[in-house]
Amino acid sequence: MAFLSDTLSRVKPSATIAVTNKARELAAAGKDVIGLGAGEPDFDTPENIREAAKRAIDAGKTRYTAVDGIPELKAAICAKFLKENGLTYTPQQITVGTGGKQILFNALVATLNPGDEVIIPAPYWVSYPDMVLLAGGTPVPVVAGLETNFKLTPDQLEAAITPKTKWFIFNSPSNPTGAGYTRDELKALTDVLMRHPQVWVMSDDMYEHLVFDDFQFCTPAQIEPGLYERTLTCNGVSKAYAMTGWRIGYAGGPVALIRAMGTVQSQSTSNTCSISQWAALEALSGPQDFLPEFRAAFQKRRDLVVSMLNQAKGITCPTPEGAFYVYPDISGCIGKATPGGVVITNDEIFATALLEETGVAVVFGAAFGLSPNFRVSYATSDEVLREACARIQRFCASLV
Numbered sequence: 001m002a003f004l005s006d007t008l009s010r011v012k013p014s015a016t017i018a019v020t021n022k023a024r025e026l027a028a029a030g031k032d033v034i035g036l037g038a039g040e041p042d043f044d045t046p047e048n049i050r051e052a053a054k055r056a057i058d059a060g061k062t063r064y065t066a067v068d069g070i071p072e073l074k075a076a077i078c079a080k081f082l083k084e085n086g087l088t089y090t091p092q093q094i095t096v097g098t099g100g101k102q103i104l105f106n107a108l109v110a111t112l113n114p115g116d117e118v119i120i121p122a123p124y125w126v127s128y129p130d131m132v133l134l135a136g137g138t139p140v141p142v143v144a145g146l147e148t149n150f151k152l153t154p155d156q157l158e159a160a161i162t163p164k165t166k167w168f169i170f171n172s173p174s175n176p177t178g179a180g181y182t183r184d185e186l187k188a189l190t191d192v193l194m195r196h197p198q199v200w201v202m203s204d205d206m207y208e209h210l211v212f213d214d215f216q217f218c219t220p221a222q223i224e225p226g227l228y229e230r231t232l233t234c235n236g237v238s239k240a241y242a243m244t245g246w247r248i249g250y251a252g253g254p255v256a257l258i259r260a261m262g263t264v265q266s267q268s269t270s271n272t273c274s275i276s277q278w279a280a281l282e283a284l285s286g287p288q289d290f291l292p293e294f295r296a297a298f299q300k301r302r303d304l305v306v307s308m309l310n311q312a313k314g315i316t317c318p319t320p321e322g323a324f325y326v327y328p329d330i331s332g333c334i335g336k337a338t339p340g341g342v343v344i345t346n347d348e349i350f351a352t353a354l355l356e357e358t359g360v361a362v363v364f365g366a367a368f369g370l371s372p373n374f375r376v377s378y379a380t381s382d383e384v385l386r387e388a389c390a391r392i393q394r395f396c397a398s399l400v
């Protein structure tokens with residue numbers, strides 16, 4: 001009898017976590033490493049949020065809570081959805097979990113049966129296909145490449161839908177490309193979805209607050225109220241509030257789905273950390289003045305990285321609308337060799353050679369379903385980014 005499950009054999013560990021670990025190991029061994037792999041802001045959690053957590057500890061808010069969240073936080077999430085997204089949810093339609101990741105996972109485990117298909121625009125966040133596989137479903141990646149600025153077209157969506165399609169996962173601004181859909185672009189997709197009533201929409205709005213220039217964030221149930229009854233609107237505090245370690249994600253959706261997700265959570269982790277829930281309440285309902293500051297810092301870094309990478313030989317780097325990632329195309333480097341004789345035949349070899357020869361850690365594109373590319377997380381200081389991009393430029397110039 002095999003010890004490991006058949007399900008696990010279909011799943012790979014997260015490539016982004018693997019790169020981050022490898023960079024940590026090299027740094028611990030004394031190598032001069034710049035990690036551009038991890039998807040987390042370098043800012044500290046704002047002070048008012050940290051203070052709210054300390055108060056929660058001192059007030060004894062240290063026991064189990066309701067599985068899907070304390071009422072105070074659920075009320076704040078309802079208020080947030082109404083104010084920022086024009087979406088009306090009651091507390092029964094809200095669930096709180098251990099990061100955005102658990103929210104998505106709960107929804108997939110609660111709804112997927114063998115044979116159910118989940119449409120995932122590629123490049124995608126590394127975890128989507130593997131979470132679908134773990135939940136017993138079939139991921140259906142649909143590639144949206146450089147020619148459409150990494151955005152899925154309505155024709156592509158229409159062509160991918162079958163009678164077995166259960167979910168369409170939508171992520172804007174996107175990890176790994178930073179691409180954000182305008183209202184018109186999203187409306188064109190929701191028009192397609194309106195013609196297919198069996199398809200549910202999982203909107204992953206994790207990077208809602210990290211948008212640049214005059215880009216206006218929008219989410220499917222807001223753009224097409226006809227989809228409200230079959231949309232799960234997912235979000236969290238990890239990225240916008242610099243709270244990755246606190247592990248708070250949440251969603252709003254139809255009551256039956258939210259209850260089913262609560263059942264999954266009640267038999268796995270129970271409630272997420274009580275202290276973190278009180279901190280998230282402060283994040284959502286306290287002062288929001290640091291958000292424009294974070295945004296401005298990220299926009300400056302985006303401009304720096306896009307400009308410097310476009311000056312690297314063989315690299316084309318589009319300018320994203322949001323998040324803190326860029327996803328440069330390295331077609332111009334494929335087929336060339338490093339001075340050490342390594343032939344760059346794909347983006348994984350490119351990323352490995354880049355790390356070994358320059359100490360810059362990036363995540364190769366194959367992990368996100370579109371090659372040849374790599375992902376840079378620019379959530380680090382301008383100075384570090386300037387040095388990393390200069391090393392990438394020198395590395396590319398050295399290829400023959």
Ligand SMILES: Cc1ncc(COP(=O)(O)O)c(C=O)c1O
Nearest residue numbers: 039099100101125175206236238
């Ligand atoms: C698109 C997207 N969704 C969800 C998550 C999960 O966030 P959390 O840390 O809250 O689990 C991430 C984190 O990288 C992400 O990039």
